[in-house]
Amino acid sequence: MKYKNSIFFVLVAAALVSAAIDLNNLGNYANQTTPNYITRDNTPPDNEMTDYGATLGRVLFYDKSLSANNTIACASCHKQAFAFGDTVRLSTGLNGGFTGRHAMRLANARFGNEVKFFWDERATSLEDQTTHPIQDFTEMGFSGTGGQPGFDSLVNKLESIGYYDTLFTLAFGSSLINEDRVQRALAQFVRSIQSFDSKFDVGLATTNNLGAPFPNFTPQENQGKNLFVAPPPAGGAGCQGCHAAPEFDIDPNSLNNGVIATAANPAILDLTNTRAPSLRNLFNPAGALNGPLMHNGDFVTIQAVINHYNLIPPNPANTNLDPRLAGPGGNLQLTQNEKNALEAFLRTLTGTDVYTNPKWSDPFNADGTLDLQVCSFATTISGNQSVCDGTVQTYSVAAGPAGATYDWTVTGGTILSSPPFTNSIQVQWNSNQGGTVTVIQINP
Ligand code: HEC
Ligand code: HEC
Numbered sequence: 001m002k003y004k005n006s007i008f009f010v011l012v013a014a015a016l017v018s019a020a021i022d023l024n025n026l027g028n029y030a031n032q033t034t035p036n037y038i039t040r041d042n043t044p045p046d047n048e049m050t051d052y053g054a055t056l057g058r059v060l061f062y063d064k065s066l067s068a069n070n071t072i073a074c075a076s077c078h079k080q081a082f083a084f085g086d087t088v089r090l091s092t093g094l095n096g097g098f099t100g101r102h103a104m105r106l107a108n109a110r111f112g113n114e115v116k117f118f119w120d121e122r123a124t125s126l127e128d129q130t131t132h133p134i135q136d137f138t139e140m141g142f143s144g145t146g147g148q149p150g151f152d153s154l155v156n157k158l159e160s161i162g163y164y165d166t167l168f169t170l171a172f173g174s175s176l177i178n179e180d181r182v183q184r185a186l187a188q189f190v191r192s193i194q195s196f197d198s199k200f201d202v203g204l205a206t207t208n209n210l211g212a213p214f215p216n217f218t219p220q221e222n223q224g225k226n227l228f229v230a231p232p233p234a235g236g237a238g239c240q241g242c243h244a245a246p247e248f249d250i251d252p253n254s255l256n257n258g259v260i261a262t263a264a265n266p267a268i269l270d271l272t273n274t275r276a277p278s279l280r281n282l283f284n285p286a287g288a289l290n291g292p293l294m295h296n297g298d299f300v301t302i303q304a305v306i307n308h309y310n311l312i313p314p315n316p317a318n319t320n321l322d323p324r325l326a327g328p329g330g331n332l333q334l335t336q337n338e339k340n341a342l343e344a345f346l347r348t349l350t351g352t353d354v355y356t357n358p359k360w361s362d363p364f365n366a367d368g369t370l371d372l373q374v375c376s377f378a379t380t381i382s383g384n385q386s387v388c389d390g391t392v393q394t395y396s397v398a399a400g401p402a403g404a405t406y407d408w409t410v411t412g413g414t415i416l417s418s419p420p421f422t423n424s425i426q427v428q429w430n431s432n433q434g435g436t437v438t439v440i441q442i443n444p
Contacts, residue, residue: 057189112249224345
């Protein structure tokens, strides 16, 4: 062999539009830090979060394919800009119908003692909850009734979408799609949505003592904190009894809070609403409410909420009112100053990251396609970098003079092209293994 000229090339990175989901650079979901004072956690031992699982959950959460007519995703009603709640009183489903209750904020859904979900706690776990909207006639339309397709049709549909083959394999070890896996992935993504960068967190991290005045609080905010925490006999408003700091989740033993009118028809009473989302992020960082409050969206200001608790209208028909709220006469007797202080405190519970962090954002392009970057496009692939999961990739170098030949060396994958090799080859990567590609050009 006459080597007149031999040049070692490193491969030129393939120009790629910035992929929305880069499997070589996953968002950090599983190893996020939470403050040491956050202890309540409803994660079941058999569905621990992984970055691959939450990434699959993110794609499912934003995918309109989860509705029967491809118009509605989970994110249509649970919007990142509003702490994953909705600003309208009732949200719109796939055929224009309205939801029966107000859409709940999902931020910090993981951090609570109560493991049941929905305002009326009809879902036994977050996993169970996630496929209710998909199978709801009005919301996403895979109900299997009234002429609608069933969940099997959704599975068939997802099987026909290329990116799910890769995403389910990475999350669960095989490309099998079923309801259990859809639930696990969606629940992992929802549990990953956390918010602990509020003014309240700065104060609690500084003092490590909920009862002490927070140095970063105004006197009014500290007064509001005392009112929130102290029970009514001690001159407080007793909110802590059901929405306990620092998670501000719901007490699993709470009964209803006297808000009993059905959204669609106030004359019809609904005594079943005993759960609330975390009271964190009631307000967005700009200070506006993230949507109307309570299961029926009846309250559009925090003052209206406080006025409700201050004097809960007695109603003999409400046989499920929490006895802690059934105080005689005007139960709280808060002054306007105290109401304002309570509001000022509730406003300290808002973070910023959850509203903008790309790892919880919509990964789809405007035209509904998804860019999934499965291979490392580094110049050479080496070491522990994860390469493609069985995918085929083309590598090339600039063509040399006429008659030049190319010696390609690949580890961690198989060259699919047949020798003699040209300046371009196809490589089939082994699953989840490191790999390298090098090439020597031999000029005539
Ligand atoms: C059409 C609007 C709509 C869509 C689509 C939707 N939701 Fe909801 N979501 C709601 C409403 C309304 C509620 C409260 C319903 C109730 O309690 O009866 C809710 C409640 C929830 C809750 C309970 C929160 C809590 O603290 O108890 C979770 C979790 C949730 N949705 C996740 C999802 C997921 C995951 C999807 C997609 C598979 C989804 N939602 C699709 C409107 C929607
Ligand atoms: C006895 C338990 C209990 C106490 C005490 C209590 N709440 Fe609630 N709270 C609930 C329940 C249950 C809900 C959900 C009710 C519904 O929507 O029907 C709720 C809902 C809310 C909501 C609406 C949340 C949302 O996302 O729409 C706010 C705000 C709120 N409470 C604030 C307070 C404040 C402030 C206090 C103290 C003055 C307080 N709560 C005391 C049980 C309680």
